[in-house]
Amino acid sequence: MNLKNLEVWFVTGSQHLYGEETLKQVAVHSQEIAETLNASSKIPVSVVFKPVLTTPDAITSLCVEANTAANCIGIITWMHTFSPSKMWINGLKILNKPVAHLHTQYNRDIPWSEMDMDFMNLNQSAHGDREHGFIFTRLRKNRKVVVGYWKDEQVQERLGIWSRACAGWYDWQSAKFARFGDNMREVAVTEGDKVEAQLRFGFSVNYFPMGDLVAKIDAVTEVEVDKLYAEYNEKYLIDAAGKPGAEYYENVRTQARIELGMRAFLEEGGFKGFTTTFEDLYGLKQLPGLAVQRLMEDGYGFGAEGDWKHAALVRAMKVMSIGLPGGTSFMEDYTYHLDPSGMKALGAHMLEVCPTIGDGKTKIEVHPLGIGGKDAPARMVFNVPAGPAIAASIIDMGNRFRMIVNDVDVEVPEHDLPKLPVARALWTPQPNLQVGAGAWILAGGAHHTSFSKAITAECIEDFCEIADIEFVNINKDTCLTEFKKELRWNEMFYLLNKALK
C-alpha cells in the first residue's frame, strides 16, 4: 500500500467581499501552501489543492465530491481571509471525510514598518479561522486543529500524523476480518457488538469454520512448503532442531503449510486480518504461531482467542505506520517485575508476536505448548529494542467503544531469558507501573493490545476523533484521581452526546 496514492484535499475558504484581485492572491497563496505540504517529508499522503471556495453552493459541491472521491481520505481547511460560516453549514452537515483545520497565516511575521490595512485584510486567518472553528463546534463536528506557521516542521508533522489516522480509517471502510473459531469460552473483554462495530467503523467481522481453512492447508503442495522453508532459512535463523533431518524439521514445515493455507484463504476472501483460538484447532496439527507472525509481518491484523477488535486495531495501526521505523504487533500484558526500584511489565503471547517490532535477530524455534493440545508449534523468538512505544486497546463499553492508550518505554532486559520460548518486550508503563497499570485497570483496558513502536498516542487520538469514539491516554502526566474523574465524566458525556448531535 502506497500512502502517496491517497489524497487529502487542501481547501481554502473566502468570500466575494474583497474583490477579484484579493481572491486571486488567496488562490496563489493557497496553491503554494498545498504544494509545500505535498512536498513535505512529514506528510506521507498527497496534498491536493482545490479552488478557493466563496459560495455556499461551491462549498456543498466540494463536500459532495470529497464524500464520493475514492482516493480522498480527508480535507484540510484554512481561512486565509474571512469566510462567513453559515455558507459552510450544508456542506459540513453532509461531509463524511475527516477534517483537519489548519490555523495558519500566509505571512509568518508582521511586517512592522510596512503593514497597512490591505495587508491586514489579506492576512486575517486570526479571525477568519475563528469563524470557521465556531461552525464546527456549533455542529458538534470532530476535527483536528493544527496551529502554527505552515512551513514549520512541527505543523507539517502534526498534519502528517492526522493524515496517517485518515489512512487507517480509510483502510477500515469496507474492510473484512475473518474469525477462525469463535471467542475463547467465558472471556468477556474480547467479546463485543460486531453490528455496532460495522456501523461505527465500517469493517465487517465474520466467522469461518475450521474445515474451510483446513481444506486450503491440505491443498498446499510439498514443493510449495519446501520453497517457503527455504525462504525462512534465508530470512531468519532456524534453530538446529528445526533443520532438515533434525527432530523438529517437520514441525517448521507444518507452520509453512499453515501459513500458505491461511494466506490463500485470506487473499481469496480479500481479508485484512483474522483471529484464531486455541480452543478450536480442529484439523490443524499445531496452533498457528510462525504462520500468524509471518502474516502480521506482511500487514495483516491479528487477534488471538477470537479477539476481532484487536485484529482490526493491529491492522489499522499497521496502515497508519507505513513507512515509519518501528513496527506494530498484537501483544498481551503477560507478567510483571515488581522490584520496587523499577517495576516493569513483560509483554508477549503464547506465540503470536509480530517481528516488525523486533531487533532483527529473529530465531525460529520449536517448543512443546501445553495449551491447545496439539504438536509442538514453530514460532519466531526475538527481543524488542529499547525506545518509546504505545500499547492501545479497544473495548466495548455497551453504549460505546473506548480506546485506551498507554505510553510506555521499552527497555532491554538486564538478564537473558534463555528458557522463555517466545518473543517478548519489556517495558515501563508511563508514568510508572503503579499508576499506569492502575489507570489501565480502572479504564477496563484489555490484556490484549496493539503495540506500536512506530506511531504515537496523538495518531490514535486523531483516529478516535474521526471514529467519534472515546479516547483516554495514560501518559507521563496521568494522575489517578484526575483519571478517575475523566472516566466518570466521559460516562456522562457518552450518555448525552447522541442527543447533542
Ligand code: MN
Ligand atoms: Mn491472549
